[in-house]
Every structure is written in C-alpha cells, then in structure tokens.
Amino acid sequence: MSGAPVIDGLQCGRYDRDALERLRDGGVRAVTITASFWEDALETMDVLTGWNDAVREHGDVALIARSGADIDAAVASDRVAIVLGTQNSSLFNDRIGFVEHFWNLGVRIVQLTYNIQNAIGSSCYEPVDTGLSRFGHEVVEEMNRVGMIVDLSHVGxxxxxxAIEASGRPVAINHANARSVYDHPRNKGDDVLRALVAHGGVLGVCTYNNIAGEYAATLDGSAELVARHVELLGIDHVAYGSDLDPNSPPGNLAWMRNGRWSRKVQHGASRPDVAPPPAAWIDDFDFHKFGEVRDRIAERGLLTAEEADQVFYGNWKRMYDAGFAPAGASA
Structure with a gap:
C-alpha cells in the first residue's frame, strides 16, 4: 500500500472518537460529512455545534476544514479534515442571505436538492424536472461569491x-456514477457529465452498491468502476465519494428517505425490483479499504500510481483549494 492520503467526497454517518480514529488510521485525511438532509437552519446549526464540540474535544484526531490549507494541515499532523457539507439546501430556509451565514459557520459544500423538488430545482426522482428556479440561480451565484461548492449528486x-451553466465556478457531483456505466436514476446522463467536464467539475465515483451494482461487490470491481469513469471523463475529473454511513443510528435510513414530507414507502436509491449485491469489502468500515482500491487500480495497470493518487486525493484537493475561497480571493 502506498500510504498516500485519501479524500472521501461524501459520507453520511455519525462520528465519535472511535470513528474519527478509524478514518485517520485508514489514511483518510479529509471527508465531507452530511450535516443535514431535511433539517432547517436551526437544526443544521445544532449539528454544526456538535462538530465544533467534537473537534474541540478530539483536536488531536480531527479539525474542521475551512480552506484547502486546513487539509494540508491535516496531512502534516496526521489528522482528519472535516469538510462541513449538506445534502440539501434546506439549511438556507429559502433565504438568500443564509448562504453567507452558513459559509461563516464553516459550511463549504451544499447539494442543491435532495430526493424531492424544492425552491431551487428538481431532484433526480421527480417525474418532471422543471430546471433551476430564479431563486436557484441566485443561490448558485451567491455560493460562487462566498466560496461554497455546488453539489449536484441527487439533482435532476x-x-x-x-446549475452547471449558471455557475461561474466548477461544480461537484460528489457521490454518483455515470448512468452509462450503471443504469439508475441517481446516476448521471451523458449530457450532464459532458457539461461537468467542460466546466472543470469533478465526479466522485461512488461504490454504494445500490448505484454501482456488481462493481461494488469486490475490491477489483470497485477498481474497475473508477477506471471506467476515468476513461469516460478524463483523469482530471474523477475522484471518490463512498456515501458510507458509519455509526448510523436506528431510523436514520427512514429519515434520509422520508424526512417529514412522506408517510408512504420511499425507496431512495434502493430498487425494489433489483436486489443490490453485498459490498462486504467495506461493510466493516475499515477505511484502509479506500487505499486498497486505489492500490489495486495501480497494481492491475488500470491507471498509473500517480493517476490513482490523483483520483483518491489530488482532484478533490485542487477543487477545494479554489472552491472554498471567496470569489476574487487567492486560494
């Protein structure tokens, strides 16, 4: 194993000291966490308060990344940089001024929509996608201004x-795959991926079995999944986003899928007609496995070792260096 650092573009679990230590000891030097799915501004602030408390208590293991330099500091000190992100724009409470407020609180990545339409635009599960709203255009512009990366993982x-066209900065799809590689409504069509690449964005290839199928079943399959995306998008536009949920509490999956908006069965990314393969290689949340996938890619000659490092660290780092800085500021 090369021992090179890893950045994970998205997780959605709960983190005590043990989980943070496992991330650190597994070579993960930055991870974007999910501070909210459906939570509003006040509820999201409660989660951010919890992160401030956790980092104060476990500062020898973790720090909050407000800039790319903070990730450098995490690498230098063998800690985990926590990138504060959300999987919905519900934290803004439909107030444009809250974008800046939450940037000041440390939030650096926000997904525009989750699993239903909101005031910004449509999710990937809506039967009709009406596009980015007028409010959505203003939110993208404001996120660009303050230095908050636009994420489109669950977006229609x-x-x-x-959103890609409206954004003056590269956007992220931090945990999804190409629909041409695995057909699923949560994955992205060719037009979106071409636009992402043309505007300098990055896709976090996701080994979540519901949206990766048989590729997610083994280390070799996961290595092949990454390599196929590099063939499609080019080496500068592919990273990694596990979508793992360590320490997920009881009921968390139902909260992700239903929130407060539905009493009906909501399947999220699961498909009732297709049983996903087990992904036992990562079920124990041994984060060394991320590095093992990276190394397997190089060992099999799917990419060079330098290219594999770029996917598992360099591309997110480049995007964070530029994207977390306010417009016009030096990274």
Whole structure:
C-alpha cells in the first residue's frame, strides 16, 4: 500500500472518537460529512455545534476544514479534515442571505436538492424536472461569491445542466456514477457529465452498491468502476465519494428517505425490483479499504500510481483549494 492520503467526497454517518480514529488510521485525511438532509437552519446549526464540540474535544484526531490549507494541515499532523457539507439546501430556509451565514459557520459544500423538488430545482426522482428556479440561480451565484461548492449528486438532469451553466465556478457531483456505466436514476446522463467536464467539475465515483451494482461487490470491481469513469471523463475529473454511513443510528435510513414530507414507502436509491449485491469489502468500515482500491487500480495497470493518487486525493484537493475561497480571493 502506498500510504498516500485519501479524500472521501461524501459520507453520511455519525462520528465519535472511535470513528474519527478509524478514518485517520485508514489514511483518510479529509471527508465531507452530511450535516443535514431535511433539517432547517436551526437544526443544521445544532449539528454544526456538535462538530465544533467534537473537534474541540478530539483536536488531536480531527479539525474542521475551512480552506484547502486546513487539509494540508491535516496531512502534516496526521489528522482528519472535516469538510462541513449538506445534502440539501434546506439549511438556507429559502433565504438568500443564509448562504453567507452558513459559509461563516464553516459550511463549504451544499447539494442543491435532495430526493424531492424544492425552491431551487428538481431532484433526480421527480417525474418532471422543471430546471433551476430564479431563486436557484441566485443561490448558485451567491455560493460562487462566498466560496461554497455546488453539489449536484441527487439533482435532476435539467436542473443539473442549468446549475452547471449558471455557475461561474466548477461544480461537484460528489457521490454518483455515470448512468452509462450503471443504469439508475441517481446516476448521471451523458449530457450532464459532458457539461461537468467542460466546466472543470469533478465526479466522485461512488461504490454504494445500490448505484454501482456488481462493481461494488469486490475490491477489483470497485477498481474497475473508477477506471471506467476515468476513461469516460478524463483523469482530471474523477475522484471518490463512498456515501458510507458509519455509526448510523436506528431510523436514520427512514429519515434520509422520508424526512417529514412522506408517510408512504420511499425507496431512495434502493430498487425494489433489483436486489443490490453485498459490498462486504467495506461493510466493516475499515477505511484502509479506500487505499486498497486505489492500490489495486495501480497494481492491475488500470491507471498509473500517480493517476490513482490523483483520483483518491489530488482532484478533490485542487477543487477545494479554489472552491472554498471567496470569489476574487487567492486560494
């Protein structure tokens, strides 16, 4: 194993000291966490308060990344940089001024929509995608201004295309795959991926079995999944986003899928007609496995060792260096 650092573009679990130590000891030097799915501004602030408390208590293991330099500091001190992110824009409470407020609180990545339409645009599960709203255009512009990366992982196709075009900065799809590689509504069509690449964005290849199928079943399959995306998008536009949920509490999956908006069965990314393969290689949350996938890619000659390091560290780092800085500021 090369021992090179890893950045994970998205996780959605709960983190005590043990989980943070396992991330650190597994070579993960930065991870974007999910501070909220459906939570509003006050609820999200409660989660951010918890992170401030956790980092104060476990500062020898973790720090909060407000800039790319903070990730450098995590690498230098063998700690984990926590990138504060959300999987919905519900934290803004439909107030444009809250974008800046939450940037000041440390939030650096926000997904525009989660699993239903909101005031910004459509999700990937809506039967009709009406595109980025007028409010959505203003939110993207404001996120660009303050230094908050736009994420499109659960966002619908038309809304994604509109957001990529509206953004003056590269956007992220931090945990999804190409629909041409694995057909699933949560994965991205060719038009979105072409636009992502043309505007300098990055896709976090996701080994979540519901949206990766048989590729997620083994280390070799996961290595092949990454390599296929590099063939499709080019080496500068592919990273990694596990979508893992360590220490997920009881009921968390139902909260992710239903929030407060539905009493009906909501499947999220699961498909009732297709049983996903087990992904036992990562079920124990041994984060060394991320590095093992990276190393397997190089050992099999799917990419060079330098290219594999770029996927598992360099591409996110480049994007964070530039994207977390306010417009016009030096990274």
């Amino acid at each position: 196709e038309r809304t994604s295309l509109d």
